[in-house]
Amino acid sequence: MADHTQNTPNASLYERLGGAAAVDAAVSIFYRKVIADPRINLFFAEVDMEKQTDKQKAFLTMAFGGPHHYTGLDMHQGHARLVTLGLNDSHFDAVLEHLEATLGELNVPTGMIGEVITIAESTRTDVLGRSVRDSP
Numbered sequence: 001m002a003d004h005t006q007n008t009p010n011a012s013l014y015e016r017l018g019g020a021a022a023v024d025a026a027v028s029i030f031y032r033k034v035i036a037d038p039r040i041n042l043f044f045a046e047v048d049m050e051k052q053t054d055k056q057k058a059f060l061t062m063a064f065g066g067p068h069h070y071t072g073l074d075m076h077q078g079h080a081r082l083v084t085l086g087l088n089d090s091h092f093d094a095v096l097e098h099l100e101a102t103l104g105e106l107n108v109p110t111g112m113i114g115e116v117i118t119i120a121e122s123t124r125t126d127v128l129g130r131s132v133r134d135s136p
């Protein structure tokens, strides 16, 4: 009988990772890594902490392939201020590094970490403001 537990082969990546509980488990580890990293923590300096936790949850939900309401345009607009401050590929790479390390600490299997990174990677041009700017 089909069900939607994390052991079901056809379950979404988000479900296989453990859904909202997995996001909650990952969020504090991930956030700690991000704000401790001098390569990127300047971007978070003026951001309200409470809003930031919601943002990190939205980030992780999205990266886990879960339900979210973000589009390329939202990703572009949500980071436009950061792009004016110099947000670039090196910063994006640092965030992916922390995402990968966080999931590793939580013993997420390598294959699923790869799926998460692929999803996160798919937002790169939008986050860095390229796709919208370069459109006709």
Ligand code: HEM
Pocket: 040, 043, 044, 047, 055, 058, 059, 062, 063, 070, 078, 079, 081, 082, 087, 091, 092, 093, 095, 120, 121, 123, 124, 127
């Ligand atoms: C995998 C790529 C990324 C995803 C999926 C992502 C996701 C998000 C989301 C969902 C928001 C909230 C947007 C809103 O509703 O306003 C956001 C905002 C934000 N992101 Fe990202 N993000 C990514 C990469 C980055 C990078 C590389 C940085 C900086 C190193 C960053 C820093 C921030 C900051 C500081 C905000 C808050 C902006 C503000 O309040 O002005 N993000 N991001």
